[in-house]
Amino acid sequence: MTSEQAAWFAQNFERLVENVEGVVLGKNHVLRLAFTTMLSGGHLLLEDAPGTGKTSLARAIAQTVDGTSSRIQFTPDLLPGDVTGMSMYDQGRGVFEFHPGPIFANVCLADEINRASPKTQSALLEVMEESRVTVDGESHRVPTPFMTIATQNPIEQAGTYRLPEAQLDRFMMKTSLGYPDAASTLRILEGVRVSAHHREIPAILGLDTLTQMIDTAKLVHTEPALRDYLARLVDATRRAPEVRLGVSIRGALALLRAAMTWAAAHGRTHVLPDDIKLLAEPVLAHRLILDPEAEFDGVTGNSVIARALLEVAPPAERAAG
Incomplete structure (x- = not known):
């Protein structure tokens, strides 16, 4: 990557963030994580209490990119075919014809994903990994680029199902909005006449630019020493005594891709150890499967990642080149 390419990337990245900040107030860091996920070819999982703006954030991201978008409200009675589409018999032609589901969009909002049954949740596994849907033995490609933004309520809330481990591993990042600060809350109250769900923001980048x-x-350049650091960090999660299932290879690749995008978003042509440190928790923590006793004692995926970051020494300095 040249310095000119890095500058161009950073400028467009800032435009994306600023455009959505008009709707989602006081959440600059979360917006940067969201667009880093999008530009890394990944999928985003937002977990928070109801009413914190998860759906508004997902809608705003979809609107700011000049592509197709869809929204699927996940409910207990939702069927896999309601997501992926299904083959229907055409009596006039005497053949089965595939009717695409709402997943066929550039940005698909899967709202309250953990309210649907595990069978319906699993309908997303193939499309999130391979950007295609297989129905009745035939594969159908979804539009490019493709991103799933899923929202979920905390698992302890009524009417929720825990996401399968394989599906969690397909989300590049998991983050949360939290409640806005006092200044942002005041601005939201001042704009009470216009609902966030009815507020439209202009698309500022076309799909070609995206x-x-x-x-x-x-x-973006990544040095061997940085890749070694990332590998040692991932290995530390697998050896942690509280962890039953550590970070997968898919998770390690996701962290590397996210770090490359994060570096470009800051106008740099190379990845720094700080990029990996900053992104480790949102990229890796949700992939860890903890021992039940450790969970009962209050251990979390974030705490395991934080300890690994303290124990694993980063590269001392960036080599020349």
Whole structure:
């Protein structure tokens, strides 16, 4: 990546963030994580209490990109075919014809994903990994680029199902909005006449530019010492005594891709150890499966990652080149 490419990427990244900040107030860091996920070719999971703006954030991200978007409200009676689409018999032609479901969009909002049954949740596994849907033995590609933004309520709330481990592993990042600060709350109250769900924001980047940014992020330089640091960090999660299932190879690749995009978003042509440190929790913590006794004692995925970051020494300095 050249310095000119890095500057171009950073400028467009800032435009995306600023555009959505008009709707989602006081959450600059979360917006940066969201767009880092999008430009890394990943999927985003938002977990928070109801009413904190998860759906508004997902809608605003979809609107700011000039592509197709869809919304699926996950409910206990939702069927896999309601997500992926299904084949229906055309009596006039005497053949079965595939009717695409709402998943066929550039940005798909899966709202309250953990209120649907595990069978319906699993309908997303193939499309999130391979960007295609297989129905009745035939594969159908979804539009490119493709991103799933899923929202979920905390698992202890009524009417929720725990997401399967394989599905959690397909989300590049998991983050939360939290409640806005006092200043942002005041601004929200001042705009009470216009609901966030009815507020439209302009699309500022076309799909061609978005695809170009995704390809440009892949050019960011990563040194062998940084890749070794990331590998040792992942291995530390697998050896932690509280962890039953550590970070997968998919998780390690996700952290590397996210760090490359994060570096480009800051106008840099190379990844720094601080990029990996900053992104480790949102990229890795939700992938850990903890021992039940450790969970009962209050251990969390975030605490395991935080300890690994303290124990694993980063590269001392960036080598020349």
